[in-house]
Amino acid sequence: MSGESLHASAQHGHVDRVRAHLDAGVDANERDEEGVTALHWAAINGHDDCCRLLLARGADVHATGGALHATPLHWCTRQGHVQIMALLLDHGADPLLLDSQGFHALHLATHSSLVMALVYLLQRDEFQPQAALDRKDRQGHTSLMWAAFQGDALSVDVLLQHDASVHLADMDGLTALHWSVVHGNRACIERLVEAGSDTSAREHKGQTPAGLAQELGSWPAYQAAVASVRARSRRPVRTLVAFVAPTVLYGAMFQAAARVPWVLAPLVLVLGIVGGSKVSTKLDLLQNLVGKLDQLAIGGALTVTCIAVSALALWLAEITFTRHLDWLRAPPHAPKLFAVAARDGEILALDV
Numbered sequence: 001m002s003g004e005s006l007h008a009s010a011q012h013g014h015v016d017r018v019r020a021h022l023d024a025g026v027d028a029n030e031r032d033e034e035g036v037t038a039l040h041w042a043a044i045n046g047h048d049d050c051c052r053l054l055l056a057r058g059a060d061v062h063a064t065g066g067a068l069h070a071t072p073l074h075w076c077t078r079q080g081h082v083q084i085m086a087l088l089l090d091h092g093a094d095p096l097l098l099d100s101q102g103f104h105a106l107h108l109a110t111h112s113s114l115v116m117a118l119v120y121l122l123q124r125d126e127f128q129p130q131a132a133l134d135r136k137d138r139q140g141h142t143s144l145m146w147a148a149f150q151g152d153a154l155s156v157d158v159l160l161q162h163d164a165s166v167h168l169a170d171m172d173g174l175t176a177l178h179w180s181v182v183h184g185n186r187a188c189i190e191r192l193v194e195a196g197s198d199t200s201a202r203e204h205k206g207q208t209p210a211g212l213a214q215e216l217g218s219w220p221a222y223q224a225a226v227a228s229v230r231a232r233s234r235r236p237v238r239t240l241v242a243f244v245a246p247t248v249l250y251g252a253m254f255q256a257a258a259r260v261p262w263v264l265a266p267l268v269l270v271l272g273i274v275g276g277s278k279v280s281t282k283l284d285l286l287q288n289l290v291g292k293l294d295q296l297a298i299g300g301a302l303t304v305t306c307i308a309v310s311a312l313a314l315w316l317a318e319i320t321f322t323r324h325l326d327w328l329r330a331p332p333h334a335p336k337l338f339a340v341a342a343r344d345g346e347i348l349a350l351d352v
Helices: 006-012 015-023 038-044 048-056 072-079 082-090 105-111 115-122 143-149 153-161 176-183 186-194 209-216 219-233 235-259 265-290 295-329
Strands: 338-343 346-351
Touching: 006 015, 006 038, 006 048, 015 048, 038 048, 038 072, 048 082, 072 082, 072 105, 082 115, 105 115, 105 143, 115 153, 143 153, 143 176, 143 186, 153 186, 176 186, 176 209, 186 219, 209 219
Parallel strands: none
Antiparallel strands: 338 346
């Protein structure tokens, strides 16, 4: 056996040397000068074989050590070693145990912006919405608040998809939306507003998220995020208008053209086209007033509508001109022919 200690062997992943130490009678739970076990060192460095060997030889998954009095699960979670996390949890590690700072495993995964570790923990029963998903640390911060504070839009999105609450506040009355404006990540702000965050919520000093954003210099990002969410909320109405308005307008135009004398039909068509362009211009101005809208979606809707209206126009035009052509062929003022017949001495006039 070399001069390398059990803890150094576990730290470097030297599984054969770890086995030699254990075979020589070294306790698997022996602590080094920092009060840390070999399992801590193997876990934080992601050495799966060493962890399995130590656990098989009786290493304690709940052992705390180091400056933060953390468990091996805390250590490997900070590094995002999902395989080691799963191994420790399978051996009975408690993900809800707190370190000396008051953080459990989900807090630590969020701190490190390790989305795979976060997703893995969110599949466990301990972190379901009705369980500890929104459990706070000692300052009243939830995992969602930490993700928002760090500007980690991906973690915010994952937590929201698992029903993390946007309505909770910390000891200072700050919600996740308040924390999101610290770094001013627009994507984070947008997701939180979209999820139903209260934009008028006030922390204990009376600041709303908007007021805090102005104070911290993240107002442009906050304003753009809120405007984007509001614009999307109006999208179904805008899309409906984009389809219905041209259809109704041009449908009425062709119906009118079909009912007037044929010499006036071209004038009705011209007036309808000019009127339609005016309406489209007004709609564009309205869109600019409302905010930045999805021009591609509106343009696509109008294109499809125009194609449909063009087909309708050809059909109505054919009906209109066919009717007037028949009228020309058989003028309504053509003189009628009469036949005169006599019956029993009475003269009768008959149409022919």
